[in-house]
Amino acid sequence: MTVTATPTAPLRLEQVSIALAGRELLSVDATIAPGEVLTVMGPSGSGKSTLLAYIAGFLDREFTASGGVWLGERDLLNRPAEARGIGLLFQDPLLFPHLSVAGNLRFGLPRQSKHKHQQVSQALEQIGLAGFEERDPATLSGGQKARVALMRLLLSKPQAVLLDEPFSKLDTALREEMRSLVFSQLRDAGLPALLVTHDHADADAAGGPVIALG
Numbered sequence: 001m002t003v004t005a006t007p008t009a010p011l012r013l014e015q016v017s018i019a020l021a022g023r024e025l026l027s028v029d030a031t032i033a034p035g036e037v038l039t040v041m042g043p044s045g046s047g048k049s050t051l052l053a054y055i056a057g058f059l060d061r062e063f064t065a066s067g068g069v070w071l072g073e074r075d076l077l078n079r080p081a082e083a084r085g086i087g088l089l090f091q092d093p094l095l096f097p098h099l100s101v102a103g104n105l106r107f108g109l110p111r112q113s114k115h116k117h118q119q120v121s122q123a124l125e126q127i128g129l130a131g132f133e134e135r136d137p138a139t140l141s142g143g144q145k146a147r148v149a150l151m152r153l154l155l156s157k158p159q160a161v162l163l164d165e166p167f168s169k170l171d172t173a174l175r176e177e178m179r180s181l182v183f184s185q186l187r188d189a190g191l192p193a194l195l196v197t198h199d200h201a202d203a204d205a206a207g208g209p210v211i212a213l214g
């Protein structure tokens with residue numbers, strides 16, 4: 001069972017071009033189908049995080065950008081970041097330290113959602129952490145934190161997901177486990193996703209198209 005409804009719409013990057021100080025930094029034209037992961041690779045400074053910031057709606061004013069970002073028929077550039085339906089997963093799990101594990105997961109749930117308690121316990125069960133509701137996130141291992149962060153993201157019912165080097169801080173065994181968990185969950189949820197990574201093994205595991213910047 002997955003915690004996110006299917007299906008969603010494709011994420012379309014329509015002739016996106018971003019410049020810094022008058023020089024073109026990147027240009028991308030791509031469509032990511034529901035359940036597909038597009039991997040973006042490229043050297044440091046080639047603009048990978050900048051591309052994610054443009055899609056998510058928090059591009060710094062230093063940059064000038066053109067081109068469309070569409071979720072199905074919805075023009076995301078006309079919406080503020082919080083109304084774009086984009087979920088983010090970073091290198092660090094970024095759990096709220098003042099909330100319990102359940103509190104962190106509830107934070108992801110839309111305000112109007114029903115059966116919150118049940119949704120949280122089901123999510124914990126799915127990641128092998130049944131009964132962890134009241135735990136302080138500081139007492140979790142790195143892998144447990146990463147799994148809670150993934151479930152918080154999925155419970156928030158995003159319509160597309162951006163992943164910025166989500167596995168780079170995990171050790172090898174854990175990295176493989178998280179890759180398989182993350183990509184299977186995204187596929188099952190039918191979410192289009194964009195993965196930024198330096199690691200070719202991430203791209204292989206994602207199984208989708210790869211584009212190179214820079």
Ligand SMILES: Nc1ncnc2c1ncn2[C@@H]1O[C@H](COP(=O)(O)OP(=O)(O)OP(=O)(O)O)[C@@H](O)[C@H]1O
Pocket residue numbers: 020025042043044045046047048049050051060062
């Ligand atoms: N807020 C900003 N103001 C001005 N320049 C910036 C800003 N943020 C990033 N840059 C510059 O924009 C370029 C692209 O940066 P970006 O962080 O997107 O690269 P990246 O490919 O994600 O790099 P890395 O792999 O090291 O994370 C770099 O030259 C960087 O120095």
